[in-house]
Amino acid sequence: MIKSPRAILALLTALNLLNYVDRFVVTAVGPRIQEHLGLSDKELGLVTSAFMLGYFATSPVFGWLGDRFPRKALIAAGVLVWSAATAASGLAGALASLLAARVVVGVGEASYATLSPTLIDDIAPAEKKNRWLGIFYVAIPAGSALGFILGGLLEHRYGWRNAFYIAGGPGVLLALVALLVHEPPRTLAQKKDDRGVVASFLDDTRALARNRSYVLTVAGYVAQTFALGGFVQWAVPFLYRRLCLDLHVADGAFGKLTVLTGLVGTAIGSLVAERVPGEDRVRAALWVCAISSAVATPVAVLALFAHSSTSFLALLGVCELAVFASVAPTNLAILKSVPEDRRASAMALSIFLIHLLGDLISPPIVGAVSDAFGDSKAQCTSGTGLFWGMLTLPVALALSAAFWFAGARRTNPVPSSS
Numbered sequence: 001m002i003k004s005p006r007a008i009l010a011l012l013t014a015l016n017l018l019n020y021v022d023r024f025v026v027t028a029v030g031p032r033i034q035e036h037l038g039l040s041d042k043e044l045g046l047v048t049s050a051f052m053l054g055y056f057a058t059s060p061v062f063g064w065l066g067d068r069f070p071r072k073a074l075i076a077a078g079v080l081v082w083s084a085a086t087a088a089s090g091l092a093g094a095l096a097s098l099l100a101a102r103v104v105v106g107v108g109e110a111s112y113a114t115l116s117p118t119l120i121d122d123i124a125p126a127e128k129k130n131r132w133l134g135i136f137y138v139a140i141p142a143g144s145a146l147g148f149i150l151g152g153l154l155e156h157r158y159g160w161r162n163a164f165y166i167a168g169g170p171g172v173l174l175a176l177v178a179l180l181v182h183e184p185p186r187t188l189a190q191k192k193d194d195r196g197v198v199a200s201f202l203d204d205t206r207a208l209a210r211n212r213s214y215v216l217t218v219a220g221y222v223a224q225t226f227a228l229g230g231f232v233q234w235a236v237p238f239l240y241r242r243l244c245l246d247l248h249v250a251d252g253a254f255g256k257l258t259v260l261t262g263l264v265g266t267a268i269g270s271l272v273a274e275r276v277p278g279e280d281r282v283r284a285a286l287w288v289c290a291i292s293s294a295v296a297t298p299v300a301v302l303a304l305f306a307h308s309s310t311s312f313l314a315l316l317g318v319c320e321l322a323v324f325a326s327v328a329p330t331n332l333a334i335l336k337s338v339p340e341d342r343r344a345s346a347m348a349l350s351i352f353l354i355h356l357l358g359d360l361i362s363p364p365i366v367g368a369v370s371d372a373f374g375d376s377k378a379q380c381t382s383g384t385g386l387f388w389g390m391l392t393l394p395v396a397l398a399l400s401a402a403f404w405f406a407g408a409r410r411t412n413p414v415p416s417s418s
Contacts, residue, residue: 003182005123009132011181012116013139015079015174019109020143021150022086023051025167026102027233028151028251029160031240033098036160041237041371041386043095045364048233050099054106055113056355062111063348064204067341071115076178078111083171090164114348121335121343122184130285134270134328141262141324144232145255152251204345213282213337216407218350220286221330222357223400224293227300227393228323229359230366235316238386243309253309257317265324273329282337283408285329290404293397296322300394304387323397326404333407366390 002008026033027048034044062074085104092098117133124132147167154163208214239250269288276284296319303315331347338346366389373385 001182002177002180005125008123008181009120009135011174011177012120013136015075015112015171015178016116016136016139017143017146018079018171018174019082019112020140021147022082022105022167022171023109024144024147024232025086025151025154025163026051026089027236028148028255029155029163030233031237031247032155032160037092037095037098039095041367042364043367045233045367047095047098047102048229048363049360050102051106051109052229052355052360054103054108055110056106056352056360057110058107059110059114059348059351059355060345061348062114063345063351066115066118066344066348067204070183071119071344072178072181072183074111075115075119075181076175078108079171079175079178080108082106082108082112083168083175084108085168086171087165087168089168090161110351114351115344117331117335117347118343119181119183130270130274130281130328130332133332134266137270137327137331138263138266140327141266141320142259145257145259145262148236148251148255148258152248152255156248204342205349207342208338208346208349211337212410213286213407214334214346216403217282217286217289217330217333217337218353220289220293220400220403220407221334221350222354223396223403224323224326224330225354225358226362227396227400230362230390230393230396231300231316231319232359233363234366234386234390238390239309239312241386243306243312245309250309253313257313258320261317261320262324265321266327268321269325270328272325273332282333285333285336286404286408288329289326289333290401290408292322292326293401293404296320297394297397297401300397301391304390304394362393362396366392 002011030044030047033039033047034041039047062078065074082105085101085108089098089101089105092101117136120132120136121129150167151163154166158166235254236247236250239245239254240247245253269292273281273285273288276287299315299319299322303312303319306312306315334346334350335343366386369389369392370385373388
């Protein structure tokens with residue numbers, strides 16, 4: 001049995017790292033899949049979004065279950081499902097089968113991503129919750145970068161199908177280890193109310209919708225996720241088509257940039273949020289989030305107007321640094337703006353919304369704009385349509401800043417459990 005809080009944090013962080021490796025291998029090898037299966041830009045965007053469909057559609061179910069039942073079995077099952085589906089992605093012979101595999105990857109990851117932050121909040125020392133969440137969320141940029149780097153290298157040496165087979169293996173072992181985690185005591189949501197009626201997902205959702213701090217936090221998260229999802233999907237094709245980098249070079253450069261900015265940005269954001277004065281930690285976290293998006297917005301615009309890969313990557317690095325600074329504070333604001341017995345439901349609903357209105361739709365929207373301009377998919381072409389499509393992303397960053405500034409200026413006390 002694993003009882004050490006630090007050991008549990010290390011295991012969950014390792015799983016989160018693997019989570020994002022598996023998620024972004026498909027983005028790294030996307031241009032090769034596009035060539036092999038004859039996909040349009042819009043269809044390639046749908047491949048990424050298919051994962052999000054499974055992810056956001058099932059996260060409310062796992063959130064409801066996680067507030068009422070032990071979480072480690074749900075987490076382990078999710079890891080096993082996403083690992084098997086990642087390997088199955090390499091078997092796809094057409095768009096439909098690839099979309100189906102990616103949907104199932106999302107189903108598996110929904111369980112893990114919904115429940116792990118609530119477990120960390122339970123085991124972290126009170127004065128280090130922001131820092132521990134920061135450690136956990138460092139795995140987002142690190143895993144994303146490794147997904148790009150490993151995906152690019154594996155595709156270059158062994159082909160895109162083998163990249164999926166190799167990436168899907170390690171999750172099976174870690175899923176078994178997750179079953180050994182000792183869960184600390186916590187307040188569980190009532191399975192039935194005073195009338196003996198089972199509380200529904202809609203009941204939890206109505207209560208969360210009345211929480212102004214929670215609503216503004218998630219609204220900003222939605223807008224930022226729209227922007228981040230678009231950049232993650234299209235930065236490498238932008239480098240490949242418009243700025244003339246070879247695909248594996250573009251994958252490696254973007255991956256290394258993402259891991260560096262993610263590690264530094266996430267650490268800065270979590271540490272700064274702990275030091276913002278005042279008793280209201282939700283407000284402190286939202287100030288950090290708002291300022292980070294306000295900085296990222298103009299830098300993202302400048303990156304898209306860059307005339308060389310070096311200047312594009314340098315400016316995009318500053319943008320990513322600012323965006324990743326909001327990762328831990330955003331999730332802390334979500335957890336701390338709701339009562340303890342609704343934290344899993346709050347995380348689940350936020351995941352549902354950020355993907356439904358964020359990175360589920362941004363890759364195909366950017367791709368559709370690119371297709372409308374008749375962009376060539378070949379290396380070193382004008383990329384005009386992709387440029388105009390990606391200009392929607394800084395607008396989303398500006399919206400995230402506006403929502404978070406509104407939340408930081410006015411927050412509500414955490415409501416009591418009901």
